[in-house]
Amino acid sequence: MTKILLLLANGFEAVEASVFTDVLGWNKWEGDGTTEVVSVGLHEQLQCTWNFNVSPEKLLHDIALEDFDALAIPGGFEEAGFYEDAFSEEFQQVIRHFDEHKKPIATICVASLSLGHSGILHNRKATTYNHPTSKRLEQLQSYGAEIVNERLVQTEHIITSSNPGTAFEVAFRLLEMLTSIENTEKVKDLMGFH
Known part of the structure; x- marks a missing residue:
């Protein structure tokens, strides 16, 4: 079984997390059956950007990173406290671990800033x-990243994306990295994306 660590920061956007649980969950039951998602956070209770409360399955200090094959991180809002967890040393250590072991890392929207903050970009x-009113691209560039203003950017084993509307694309790209194009197309079809 391929285990995916869904790393949740307080203030994350629920929709950006749910695409990973849904796409990889569909694969577990209707695709090739090889993916299992485990939600992990720093706190027993997390509050999403829009006041939706979530209890992660595991706390970060209770897991062994070596047990996981991929990392998925949804973005969130500064106003909801997202960067407090996302930029914490605990989160940064997780990100560096997955990068050092060249395991897939998939982020949606501003979650890529946590990668930049860790130094791996x-x-x-x-x-x-990348909305014209936002300075987030400049912030990412300040971490030494080479900015590509596209919907989805994959560099080696790392996926970053430009906004919440890319969420399903990111989840399907991660599924493709973990299984195959054929299997991903099957899951897309079953989920009505064709």
């Missing part, structure tokens, strides 16, 4: 929230 192509 230095001299790598990446993107983040």
Whole structure:
């Protein structure tokens, strides 16, 4: 079984987390059956951006990173406290671990800023929230990332994306990395994406 660590920061956007649980969950039951998602956080109770409360399955200090094959991180809002967890040393250690072991890392929207903050995007192509009113691309660039202003950017084993609307694309790309194009197409079809 391929285990995916769904790393949740307080203030994350629920929809950006749910695409990972849904796409990889569909694969577990209707695809090739090889993926299992485990939600993990720093707190027993997390509050999403829009006041939706979630209890992660595991706390970060209770897991062994070596047990996981991929990392998925949804983005969130600064106003909801997202960056307090996302930029914490505990989160940064998780990100560096997955990068050092070249295991897939998939982020949606501003979650790529946590990768930048960890130092793993230095001299790598990446993107983040790119609305014209936002300064997030400049923030990502300040971490040494090579900005590519596209919906989804994959550099080696790392996926970054530009906004919440890319969430399903990111989840399907991660599924493709973990299984196959054929299996991903089957799951997409079953979920009505064709």
